[in-house]
Each structure stands twice: as C-alpha cells, then as structure tokens.
Amino acid sequence: MNLTLQKGIDPNSGETIWLMLNQDYEVVEPIQRYLSFLSGCKSPNTVEAYGYDFKAWWKFLHCKHLNWKNVQLSDLEDFAYWLRVGDTLNVTSLQGAEAKRLERSINRAITAISTFYEYHIASKTVDFKQFERFFMPIGISRTRFLQGIAKSKPMRKKLVKLKEPKSFPGCLNNEQVETLANACKRLRDKLIILMLNDTGMRKGELLGLCHEDVGDFTDNSIKVVQRVNPNGARAKGQERVIPVPSKLLQIYNDYLIYEYPNVESDYIFVNIWEGEVGAPMNPKVLNTMFNRLAKKTGIRVYPHLFRHTYATRLLKAGMSADRVRHLMGHASVQTTLDIYSHVINDGELDEIVKAEEQEN
Template sequence: MKVQRIRLPGDSLTWIVLDQDHLPIRPIQSYLHYLQNLEYSPNTIHNYATHLKLFWEFLQQVQLDWQRLTLEHLADFIRWLRWPHIKVIPLQQQSARRSERTINTILSAVCGFYEYQERVARIDNLKLHRLQFQPDQQYKPFLHHLKQDKLVKRRLLKLKDPNYLPRILTPDQIKQLVASCQCGRDQFLIALLYETGMRIGQALGLRHTDIRSWDNEIVIVPRRDNTNGVRAKTLQSYTIHVSKQLMQLYAQYLSTEYPEVDSDYVFINIWKGRIGQPMTYSTAVDLMRRLRKKTGIHVYAHLFRHTHATELIRNGWDLSLVQKRLGHTSIQTTANTYIHLDDADLKKAYQQYLEQQEQAK
C-alpha cells in the first residue's frame, strides 16, 4: 500500500492511495477527488492521502470493513497509532510513536472522510460528532456579549493536546543562517521569511510585479496556476511592508545572480540544468536541510513565521495588526497560535509595571 502522485489532464498534480495490487482504493480516491474539486492544495491532499493510507492499513490488520466502523474501532485505531502492534502488550513503559497533535490531525482526516461518505449515502449515519454550544474563546471581539451562541460540531474522540510553546529563533541564529547561505538568492529568501512572516508557498510564488521596491512593499497575491505547484493559502491579496535593507538584498540578487531568462518568478533555479525554473517546495526543503547540517540549528521554513509573529507581539503590536500582517482570516487563529507567555515575558512585563509605578509617584 502506498501514496502515489499522479498528473492529471491540464498538467495539475494530485495524489491517490494504491492497495497491494497497485490499484486505487476507490473510497479514498473518491474522497480525494472531492477535495481536489474544492481546490484544496496538492500538499493538503497529499497529507489526507497519507493519513487515510494509515487508516486503511489498520483496517486490514484488524480485518475490519470500512463501512462497519464504530466508535470502539476508532478508539482502537488511536491506540494503533500509538503502538501499531495492537496484540502485543509491552511489559515496560514505552513512548508513543506519534504525538497527541499528530493523532488528532489523522483523526480529522478520517472523520472528514466518513462525513463525505455519509453525504453520498455510501454508509449509514455514523455518530462521530456531537453538537454543543461554542465554548468561550480566548479572544473575545467587541460586543461579543450580544452575539448568540451557536451550536458547533465536536468530535467525540479527540486526545488532549498539550499546549507547547512554539520554538523561535534568536537574532544571532538568524544572522548565522543568513551568513551560511551559499548565494544571494538563498540569503534573500531567508531574510524575506524572517522579516515578513510569509509562508514558504507565498514566497516561492512571488512575481517581480508583486514587489514594489519604491514603496518597500510586497503584495501577497493568491494564485492557482503556479507552475511550481505552490499555493499562497490565503484567498485575498494583502500588502506587507518591509525594510530598505530587505529591498537591497533583492536588488543585489537581481543584479548579480538572476540569470537572463524569461521568467516572472522571483525565486528561480540559478544553477545549470534547470536554470530559470521556479523554485519548488523540495528545493526549499533541501536548503533548510543544508542549513541545519552546516549550522547545527534545527530550522525549517515555518519557524521563521513563528519567530516573526512572536517578536511582533513581544514588542507590543496589537493582535489585530499581527493578524493582518500574517494574513490570518480569523484573529482567533493568531491568538491561539502565538500568544504564549513564558517566564521571561512575565518578568519583563512586571519590570515595566514597577517602572510605571515609580514614575507615577
């Protein structure tokens, strides 16, 4: 059983799950086709395919028909994700193979799959959710008390996810990573991700027309036709203001390394062989892997986004401004993801409080 990438008419990419006979598993194929019609990104479809492949391996191991699933079976699946050998009871305590957050992500894919199958009447009503009033949110908008409570669907089975503090990079680590890049293109990419908080798909999909160097602005434009398969994720365009130093890196990259090719992409391959082709996700992953090996810093593209957002909040930015800069559709997403105070933050806030008290005297 494997997840296979395929190319569809029109040169678009998607994913399917093959069984032991190298044939598509039809229920999964139908659901992934449904997600593709809803214009989910290829990366998202790949993740769903990978999660459903795991679920199908579990069904085969326990010899269970996917159309006869119960909550008890789904609970067994959770245990299987932690310890795949469900018939073996370990005598010593062992660490789980997957974290609570990973298991909840897999469960979301499985529940979405069964919701779709219910809608197309391939299975009877399977009660994987319950209706309940929306709980109090961490961030409450203005006049929230006038808003009527709404019933929302909650999964019956969900592991409690520990609240981990997002790891961020220090200023010295940022300088070290930029200095370790072998070319100006990579230096500009790292500096861009750090200073703007862009997602890697947004950066790799940038066109030269999106960069307004005279105003130190970069426009994030959602596009579905990027030849390198990247997505901006957001559905609306928005503008990010940047520094003159970042624009100088961009100008230096264009003047010294950008080849004479007919391309409107900002980030392209500058080496022989595929010169002029827009950078892909895999190329960016390879860059992060080289930087990890060279610096010893466990870095990945999204870590720059965490770092940028955390620095903005620690420097007193209003949450609504951070939301706009990151391109979040909901301020609740910004609050849940980035408002995590540690002891250093509390100490700094208390010192500021004491200074204000002294000045008031």
C-alpha cells in the same frame, strides 16, 4: 487488507496526485474521491499524510470486520488507541500503554477520518444522521473547509481528540538572522532569508511568489496568492497582503538587476546556477540551501522557524492576536492562540475567548 498509496502526475495539470489502490491494483473509490478533492485545496505533502491515515483506517476496519459506512463513535475512539499502541484491539483505555505515535500524529489521523466522512456527508454518499455524532455543534462557521460542496451548517468540534503536550519550537533572535543573511554569498539566498523573516510566509508561499505579487516603494507590501505552480509549491493559508520594510524591496530590486537570469519568468525565486535556468525553485533546493547554512553558521535553522520568529516578534510588540492571525494566514485565531499562547497576555486571551463565545 493491504492498500498502496501511489504517487503520480496529473497529465493535464502536471501536479502531483496520490492514488489509493487495493491488493488488485484497483482504485479504492471512496478514499480516492476524497484524495482528489484534497488535491485541489491542500498541499501534496498534506494529501500524502492523509493518504497514510486512510490506509491505517481501512486496515483497522478490516481487522474489526467493519464496513466504512457503518461505524460508531466508539470505533473512532478505538482507532485512536490502536494508532497509539499498535495493532492490538483488545483495549478499552487510552492510558497505561507505551505510545507508538505522538498525540499530534494521532490527532491528524482523526482529523483526516472526520473530514473524510464530512466530505461524504456533503456528497450524500453517506447519511448525515449516521455520522453527526462524530461531531459536536458549537456555532456557525464563517469559512468552512468544504465550502462550495456543503451548505453552511453549524461548525462541529471533534469529540475524539488526544491532549497534546504544548511545545514551542523556538525562534531566532536578530543577531542570528543577521548572521544567516551575511553567510549567504548570493543575493537570491539572502533575499530568501530576509523575505521569510519579514513576512512569516510558509515555504510553499515563498516559492510560489511572482513578480506581480510585490508592490513598489509607494506600496511596501507583498501579496500571498493561491495559484497552481509548476514546482509544486502551494499557498496553504488564506490569501493576504503583508506589509514589508522598504529595505527588503531594495534587496529585491538589486537581485533583479545583478543576479536574476536573462529569462522571462513570472517567478521570483528561480534556478540560476543549476538545473533549468529560470524555472521556479524546487522545495528540495530550498531545503539543501538551509542545510548548508546550518552547517556553515552552526545555527539550527529551517524555513518554518522564521514563521515562528515573525509571529513572536509581532505579538511581543503588542500587535493583536487577530491581526497576527491574518498576517500569518491562519484560518482561525484559535490556531494563533494555540501556538503562541506563551507570548499572548492573559487579558487579551480572555477577551478573545469571550468574543468567540459571543459569536457562537
């Protein structure tokens, strides 16, 4: 079965949406319902990635002559292998074959399929008992992905998951950050470098910043707020307040005085020299800026690298992993531990594990 993932624009909100169409160009209703739900809480890029995972799942079901409402845990395991080695189904082991996809990519697909069924369980499209074996109860979740749709239930751990090789993308040192900032001829670009370095924000969170999110010199902080932005930027993580140095606020003020265009705009980072002046910067413009800086300085740099730099700096300075989790906007401290375990001392790691075991 060949499905098509089609990009579109919501005429009411102007936001990017994704449509899943079958060979007759009809909407695939069970997938589309979930994609529409995701559009309200995930970035367009995440929704797109999940859409391709659903295409693969539907193709797998078609090859095995399965109905999406009647699958077993073993089918999910076979799907993981199918993704790993390609379109062959006469398999029983996850070992001994050349990988076609990385473990991380396969685990994302499994997450997409698992939450797809979790959504339909909450919506009562399918029977909970039919799919509860997809998960293992391990405690009560404080914040749930489907909060507002389903009542609070025991948090569930995926039973199908490939072990991913641990790799840390690295981070920048102070000299490299200074080199990148000095290479910027424009205050806006320099502010972007220093803002990412001093806050650890995601790219979407940065481009969604409004003037009202920045405190004054008596309140050295910046708020990360979830809102609908015309440039498609989205705050993926939790809303939070991040303390910042007063020097950063001074550069922000200089930017407003000497470079910000004479237009009314709620957004901090806007078009000044190209495009619609005063419109919020598009993520593609930010990517172009970083590509230019990388060529100019010889430093391999991209926005997310500052996020790793920020977290590593805080952890090495002795800040607790739970506090870093909050500042980074991670939903769970486990995410912080998984990414930055190389800079968290064993004693604190043991304490966190014990605390989570007691909660559960």
